[in-house]
Amino acid sequence: MSSTIPTSAETCTFTSSSEGYRTMKTPSLNKGLGFTADERNKMGLKGLLPPAELTLEAQVQVTMEEFRRKSSPLDKYIFLQSLQDTHSTLYYAVLSGHTHETMPFVYTPVVGEACQKFSQIYRHTPQGLYLSIDDRGELRSILDNWPQDDIRAIVFTDGERILGLGDQGIDGMGIPVGKLALYTACAGVHPDHCLPVTLDVGTNNQDKLDNPYYIGRREKRTTGAEYDAFVGEFIEAAVDKYGKAVMLQFEDFGNSNAFRLLHQWQDKVCCFNDDIQGTAAVALAGVLASTRVTGVPVQDNRFLFLGAGEAGAGIAELIAYAIHRETDKSIEECRKQIFMLDSKGLVCKSRIGGLQHHKIPFAHAVDHTVDLLSAIKMLKPTALLGVSTIPKSFNQSVVEEMTSLNERPLIFALSNPTSKAECTPEEAYTWSNGTAIYASGSPFEPVELDGKIYTPGQGNNAYIFPGIGLAAVASGATRITDLDMYIAAKALADAVPQERLDSSCVYPHLENIREVSLQVAMAVTANKYATGQASVLPQPVDLEKHIRSVMYEPTYT
Template sequence: MASTGYTAMRTPVTNKGLAFSEEERKQLGLRGLVPAAVTSIEFETERAMAAIRRKTSPIEKYIFMQNMQNTNEDVYYRMLIDHTPELMPIVYTPTVGQGCQEFSHNYAQQPRGLFISVNDIGHVAEILDNWPEKDIRAICFTDGERILGLGDQGANGMGIPIGKLSLYTACAGVPPQMCLPVVLDCGTNNEEYLADPFYIGLRQKRVRGELFEQLVEEFMNAAKAKYGEKVLLQFEDFGNSTAFNLLRKFQNTHCTFNDDIQGTASVVLGGLMAAVPLSGKPISEQTFLFLGAGEAGTGIAELIAQAIAQETGKTVEESRKQIWLVDSRGLIVDSRKESLQHHKLLFAHDAPACPDLLSAIEQIKPTALIGVCTIAKAFSKEVCQKMCENNERPIIFALSNPTSKAECTAEEAYTFTDGKCIFASGSPFDPVVYNGKRYVPGQGNNSYVFPGIGLGIVAAGLTHVDDEVMIIAAKTLAGLTTPADLETGCVYPPLSNIRHVSLKIAKAVAEYAYEQGFATVPKPDDLEQFLADFMYNP
């Protein structure tokens, strides 16, 4: 341990608080800097949990966790690992949304990631040199343009990469010192922030086009040059107009994925696969209707098409015909092709126009309805009941975040469908008792897949990430949902098992990479044990 004395106490990675032993206090020059009581990390975690439970609002708890991360990382991660179901909604969705909105007003004055702006073009490599940790394996970065369902958050979007990488560590054991959160600050079109004297980011309208692309490219190449070809560069919450193009541009040259497009798709596909015993129909015999055709919607749709193609031997093009999308102008059909964005074209099928969701359900007769539109109450009583007309067990996934943007609540879904639907949501909902039966709504949280994928990538040294990785993660996740989970209508394993889930996904991803020859770490004899040993465990 390099830090001693006061520095050791002020450094989150080395600080143990009262858990420093008597011997450590002597050796590190800590006597007098800490009170006489000698405890343990377990006891300090209990103390911290007691303190956070005294907080009355989610945002107060979020700030408490932020402060803990900035003072004692071991206790912060022990809290998250031991109390995942309780604290994940605090450090990530839904509370992280408010955390971003208030990021400038609650700015902690301590570096917890890098802010790289368009004014830094030509100097990105120097900025990376300023980060103290040199063995970086996982970078999560955003331009803040489309944070959750909240729109342009500019530099306030830093809350998302920080929260995301915290979950890489808590849920999958990716060592925290190997993680780096980054904001590419290109300005913001959020007028409220531009007028806010406390706003921490560039006070200018969002830069697009050539300068934006130049910054992203310089960052991607500088990170790869500094940390090597196997550094994971995870795109997060970029706008629809740039996310798909950036993924296509860098997917084959860098170790990268976009969690909004691919991670969301993987976790939803996993939930749909787990739902097969309940619905009685394999994926290949289902018809899917999406409300929302942005990053998440088209990403999920494309992965489902690939899964159908694998299951049936059909082409992906043919498989897409079982998948329909509704956007703000109604059902996406052939007759609208001239005006459609590129990512929607693949799902424009030959059918009469439908102006709204209800008429689309009537015409398409889907077995599964998936909401990714960030419009609260979009799945009305009428919509849910219409789904029941053609299905004994309709699948209804209301995936928009945060909770205030969910297409319907769990209680509404079960009530409107008389308890028949197979429900999952993006944000957490409490169990629902309807007609004497207890239903546990599954949370289609990306945290089920991206940490495990990240662990596999980092530990085995993958040099790229293809769509098959996402399908493998989905299949592994589905296989970990038990009959007991399904009995309550839950299509995901309990969040309390998340590290076990992540380990199994990491193993499956790494095995595939070794088979295909793009894992650079020599293959260990016992892959699962190797991964378990790699995992950080405070």
């Protein structure tokens, strides 16, 4: 009798009776112990599961207990990613129900370590598309390999500037995966409509190239016209495959490419750069909310940035735009209230010949100085914003000088991850005698000082980009504009409850993030219809009802 055991060259096949097994191996269909007795009978699941049944709520509870038992932040990250790979409904129920607790382990700060070690923790399960520059000319056909055809939101990176950690190459995939998980958890964008993409053009990180386990292309970065053509081929392929309303989010591109690519594509397709525009909107929202504490409107502030990269320039430009909208002054005039300090000192007219193009608008006729404290003494800013990734750069002398100049100084230490923050909230509150209005890019715990609790606001882009994505999906947006970002920032600022402001916090609680995202989405969606940039027609009579109807809720059906 011949053996029925397949040889190593043969492939095992599934019988018709193994549909239940395949269902459990499909993350979006798997319910685990949530399958009812009737479902187990009808779907061929008997024997594949223990007899107990657990509701989704009970599964969330036991999952969170297991999550809390994990010993290290990276272990918690891997635990959540493994859950996404096997049981996606439960994964999103966990994130949606425990956003404040789980977000640091889905995104910043832990995603930074995850990207640094991505090749080592890669789990052989497709989480998105990896497109190599060696695949030029084939990108459109490769998109067909992704199992979902109705993609409405794409987050893509080339891995060159991951948070404050620099070039991570293909290991930067952790960023698009994490961002799109937050699209779903924070705003209800359906996970089947989301696609993470990494464009692999090589890496200049020698540690990656020398790592025998590195999973990316082992070449130095491709640059110039060849690079631009590759990015362009991807964008055009995505629009051809998914339609003109597919939203493309640039993520963690290096300064040399980020501004150029945004300017090249923002008037052609529905796209935005989260590091430039999303960061700008959330920072502006903090400034706008602070006016309810300080009584100083945005147009009466004087801003000084430590750091003049894409995040700093993006925030500065949107603040100038906000002042323009509030006062009707020209953008050029509004920029005169904004100053920047880079690695060579204060950006000013005497340096204009050697400045990158995005710094030139902020090169004012002031004396050059090389250090932050001197710049503060000379310019007397009301708001200090850190986007430098230089830890401890907002030292005691800096904070005390800001406090001497202002009754309620704005101290925004926005660099990520936590280790890169310009100062901690405890330092800011202590050195300012509790007068500072502090915000950071990564989460910090509340601080008790002289019997009062101060709550540091986290200027997390997750307050903005999920709502923008939800608006784009709900309206079929064909463009994302600066006006959208300004409107989103105002909606976020309006969503900050008074009790948060009373504790010096200028952002809402993350526990309310889905309702906050809804408010942002409603404001932006209304603008899409008002400006003729919506393709979902006719305009719904009840925008809130319409947007809620497209929001994904992780439930068993």
